[in-house]
Amino acid sequence: MLKSDSVSLFAEGTFEEQIQELVNYLTRGLPDEARAAFIKPFQDVLITRGSQKPLEEDSDRRRQTIIMVLAEVKNLGQGSDRETEGFFNLLYSHVLSLFPETSKAQEHLEPLLATISSAPSETPTTKYKILSNLFNALPRQSPLRLQVVNVLLPLVVSNNDLEVLQITRSTVDRWLSQWDVLQDEKTAFLKNIADAFNQAGDSETSYSYLLSRVELLPESSPDATTAALDTIVATLQLPTVFDLNHLLKVKALQTVKDHPLFGLLRILLYGDLAQYKEWQAANTSTINEFGLDATALDRKIRFLTLASLATQHVGKDLAYGKIVSALQIESSQVEVWVIDAIRAKLLSGKLSQPTQTFHVTRAMTRAFEQAEWKLLEEKLVSWRSGLVSVLEVVANARKSTQVSRGANVHGDLAKEVPTAVVS
Incomplete structure (x- = not known):
């Protein structure tokens, strides 16, 4: 509209x-x-x-x-x-x-x-x-447009009509670039949009605006701490958010680096199931305070642990036993977890019941640090060696073909040249 x-x-x-x-x-x-x-x-x-x-x-x-x-x-x-x-x-x-x-x-x-x-x-x-x-009568740069939208948002949400505003990410970005408003007003507006989509039941779109808000806030902002915690909670609650590497680098999140939730975020990015269980046992009050779902968190860390394990076996077979050990599950649950992880687009490959292995063809990297760079280097060296071998085979085959063709040509010419008559 x-x-x-x-x-x-x-x-x-x-x-x-x-x-x-x-x-x-x-x-x-x-x-x-x-x-x-x-x-x-x-x-x-x-x-x-x-x-x-x-x-x-x-x-x-x-x-x-x-x-x-x-x-x-x-x-x-x-x-x-x-x-x-x-x-x-x-x-x-x-x-x-x-x-x-x-x-x-x-x-x-x-x-x-x-x-x-x-x-x-x-x-x-x-x-x-x-x-x-x-809204449309006001000049595009007018800060009054922001006030009109802030009145419209709760109005349409209360009537379950958010879609009538036809708000898209490109539209919001354009508005924020046009409106002559303060930075704090822009971040407050992003929070209002996030709340509107959250109330409308679209938590994923809401999360994208929360993330934009915290990325826009400087560490010195009085709203930085609240925005950081809001974003972390949304990250933890959404079952589809697994890319956490970028989030930890957001400057505003450094305002809560000593908070238990920031510690949990680091475990999800770098840690394993054992570390998560240790955190969970020590932070029951934090889980209750922020309304976190312990079962959902447990599921997310298991998914990420499986992704890390699969990353180490790309192009190889990953034994069911290793998955059982890493995820602390029954062997009968391995295929269910792998299939769910594939659906979550964390990895891909092929399960084999006869060999009790999962052949990994792709896996999401949780954090791209020195170890991941080293692994990438090893893969590139291996691929380069493989390509060199292939090129040598092709070159030898081409050379052999050329020699063979040359021999055939000389043979045919010998047959066609008449024998000289000596008198």
Whole structure:
């Protein structure tokens, strides 16, 4: 529903006619006596008296009039969806033209946004349209766009309508590059989006925004510690997140390097099942405090342990017995764990029940450190030697073929040349 380009709102008629239209909308449903009393202050301010400048030339009086209208907007009003949308579009047009300075426009739009979001409405789509129209009426660099989206997000989430905003990662990145807002406001916005997707049940998308938030925060930020812990908890809870190497290098995470959760993250990246069980026994209170699922954590460390074991056997057979020992499971569970790890895209290969082995063709590396570089070097040297041998075989075969062809040619020529007659 939200668009990326600003859209101008055009209004027809004189200023007096437009104010009359706005006021008439606000007085719908009022009895005649109350309606007359409501309209009178607007009539008074619109009348040009004595030495006053004409209204079209008197910007102060026009601003005063719009402020009076804004003060009377207590709900969405009584009208069709189209009429309600038209009322607010006209009101936006005047606010943005009469208060071009961002701070002044913000002063008058903030209470209006609060009124719109809290107003009762039979169909939430009316609110979505009203707010989206304001978003699109603002310049692309305007920080007020951020405020509009922050009002829209909880509104659509509360109605299970997050998809109507059509928020994508590329859209968010573009907004953050365009909006003239502080770094802290950008990171707070990423947190709001993450919360919205989490409440909508999309934890993976939520995690991607949490990660962007913590990557954007400097270590000196007062929000760095909270953001780091939020991201670590989400990492631990998501069953599909196994790539942890990048996360430990994020600067903001260094603010919690002495926290038990950071220690657990290191175990998941570098450690094994025995180290995890030791951590678990010593940090029961931490698991409870952050609502972590011990069973899910146990499953994740076993997967990562299996991936590390498989990394050492790429191109080779991995015996079931080694998997049993590393994962501390029954031999009957080996194939289940391997198949689940393949589904999680941690490794690939072929199981063999007769030989009780798993032939590894690919495995995810948990952390690319010195040992992994050394292993890669050994593989490259081995492949290079293999390629050299292949090239030698090809060269010898080619040479043998050329020699064979040469012998055949000489034989054929000898047959065709006539014997010389000596007289």
